[in-house]
Amino acid sequence: MRIATWNVNSLKVRLPRVEAWLDEVRPDVLCMQETKLADDAFPHLTFGALGYEVAHHGQGQWNGVAVLSRVGLEGVIAGFADGAPPDPEARIVTARCGGVLVTSVYVPNGRAVGHDHYHYKLAWLGRLRTHLEATADPADDVVVAGDFNIAPDDRDVYDPAAFAGTTHVTPAEREALAAVEAWGLVDAFRARWSEGGLFSWWDYRAGDFHQGRGMRIDLLLASASVAERVTWAVIDRNARKGQQPSDHAPVVVDLA
DNA sequence: ATGGTCGTTGCACGA
Numbered sequence: 001m002r003i004a005t006w007n008v009n010s011l012k013v014r015l016p017r018v019e020a021w022l023d024e025v026r027p028d029v030l031c032m033q034e035t036k037l038a039d040d041a042f043p044h045l046t047f048g049a050l051g052y053e054v055a056h057h058g059q060g061q062w063n064g065v066a067v068l069s070r071v072g073l074e075g076v077i078a079g080f081a082d083g084a085p086p087d088p089e090a091r092i093v094t095a096r097c098g099g100v101l102v103t104s105v106y107v108p109n110g111r112a113v114g115h116d117h118y119h120y121k122l123a124w125l126g127r128l129r130t131h132l133e134a135t136a137d138p139a140d141d142v143v144v145a146g147d148f149n150i151a152p153d154d155r156d157v158y159d160p161a162a163f164a165g166t167t168h169v170t171p172a173e174r175e176a177l178a179a180v181e182a183w184g185l186v187d188a189f190r191a192r193w194s195e196g197g198l199f200s201w202w203d204y205r206a207g208d209f210h211q212g213r214g215m216r217i218d219l220l221l222a223s224a225s226v227a228e229r230v231t232w233a234v235i236d237r238n239a240r241k242g243q244q245p246s247d248h249a250p251v252v253v254d255l256a
Numbered sequence: 257a258t259g260g261t262c263g264t265t266g267c268a269c270g271a
Contacts, residue, residue, distance in 0.1 A: 204261040
């Protein structure tokens with residue numbers, strides 16, 4: 001089973017790239033983020049023709065997450081199932097695919113340390129932990145994948161000094177991510193590869209991609225029973241090249 | 257040299 005996650009940064013613009021990538025890589029499940037589409041604008045026919053069922057949780061011009069599956073898709077949950085008032089932003093969707101409970105997440109960016117959006121980000125990660133407690137069992141096959149907007153440690157940024165005091169690397173963000181993982185999830189890519197310099201996002205500006213100035217902020221978190229099935233993990237840098245790329249590359253994990 | 261580019265919408269802002 002091949003599971004992937006990709007922040008596509010506008011599915012409207014990226015659809016040709018996403019179609020070509022699905023045709024080439026053929027993941028069984030793809031978590032997408034930043035579709036930037038309303039639910040009624042989602043191109044279901046395009047993905048249906050490629051063999052995928054889709055759960056999309058969109059809101060219009062911003063955010064928007066999806067789970068695509070060609071191994072079955074059921075039990076869709078749009079938004080948090082934590083009993084609290086709905087999140088006004090479309091950032092999480094859950095579905096069961098081929099025996100794995102899959103959640104696609106687009107964690108808030110945070111904008112600046114101390115900003116309202118930064119506190120929203122930390123609270124959002126707390127709600128994600130509660131959502132897992134309400135919807136899943138850590139003894140089951142569970143995957144939480146998406147754009148976490150957090151570099152888990154200093155290996156995951158090109159220059160730790162350049163990020164001092166900025167979002168994505170603060171202890172509070174890293175601890176909030178660790179609290180989600182403490183529910184019972186392993187960073188599948190990091191479990192497979194220990195070296196730094198392996199990034200999933202590069203700013204469009206200043207040739208950052210070609211200069212190697214990136215961060216690893218797109219993660220596939222797996223419960224123990226899924227993590228022990230991992231046979232391969234890769235970040236597909238090729239998808240960041242060429243015409244009209246997303247600023248994120250897909251993360252792909254193969255399971256036995 | 258302290259910028260740079262995208263995608264949204266609409267002539268600014270978020271990432």
